[in-house]
Amino acid sequence: MAGVIPAEARPDVGAFLSRLLRLDKAAVIRLVPGVGSTALWGRVPFGVLVVRGLPAVSSRDVTVRAQDLLDALRGDATLPASRDHEWRWLLPPSTGRRIEEIPAAEVHRVAAAAAETARTALDQGVGGRAVGSRRVRDALLDHVPIVVETADGRVEVPQRLVQAVIRMNFVGGPDGPPVSVRRAGPWVALAGAYGTGWHRPIGESLNLQVSPYRPNG
Template sequence: MTLRLADATERDDLGAFTARVARLDQTAAIRLAAGAGRITAWARTPFDVLVTRSVAGELDPAQPVTAQASTLLTALAVDRSAAVDPGPPAPWLDELPPDDGWSRVDDVPAAELDELADRGLALAREHAGPMGPPASLLDQTVLTVSPPDAGRPVTVPMRVLFAMSGMGFLGSAPQETDGPRVRVSASGSWMRLDARYGAVVKRRVVSLPLSVAR
């Protein structure tokens, strides 16, 4: 299996994604899939949500492959040739969401999500035990995003914001005067939050909102 990135920028983008995945979980695996001139990387975080980022490139042969995040990171950082060997295959046990069937729900200011994540991190530090933050905190609904057509709202739990913060997905571009926004999308059974540097994807869970609705 050979991984080819379009240029150094795309290599660095995939390398940054892989480094953050490995920082959150040194044993994590990354699923790589190619199509239409792009490579989409998937990983599961310790918060039990998926994170993903797409870069320009191709796989040869063009079939999905799973690599250890630490091995892939070393290959991207050390081997600066055009073709990169992602390393020996690793197991992948997670279900991935569908490619189609998504609908945009709304856009949320990234600064608002940053603020909610900071509040959650403060609570996590206060109440964390030997196994980390309690599940009750991670599953707490911190934001409810409602579509303009009065369709089914999307409830966003704290674990999604922890994953976005831990992966460094929130950020702004110099030309953005009003600050970056995060697109919230949903399918029948999945939710997805797309930020500037990547997306967090999770199965939808019906729960009672504990904060203001949007």
């Protein structure tokens, strides 16, 4: 396959792949060419697509295994064999439009609050009843900690999006640039300085009775 990752992009690509593989050892990466650039798409296990751009390395839309691509970076950085059949998810129709900006420190705070809520729920139960770790995890990921009110209605940002951009280190530190809330059709995104997480809601969120953060409230 034609395509070599340029030397200047390899550290960033390697960091992206390493973080993704820590979350999913079997992850695949889809490379989507654009004008003078290529978007690297992946998917974290809790249902969020993550993407980061880099200089053009592929002339066609192709999927490869993340581990194979990471291994290639340690060699000649040539793109590995395609695994197109392993990509099973739709992509957002566009980069969407920015509807709000959230301070990076607030995104970190929301992520930390979820971790504290999980510890409390596992230690003390919910409503006086013990709950399992998987149930707590699923409830927290579905919880909506950020709500943006627009002229077109509410835009809800679930905790799973917050966790995706934090765990992939797309936000950087608490003192970094603000994180944008974006919308493209039914898709909602958090766009940080180093990458973007996208989520398409498929059902009702679970309610943990936690007051959401409202940027304009």
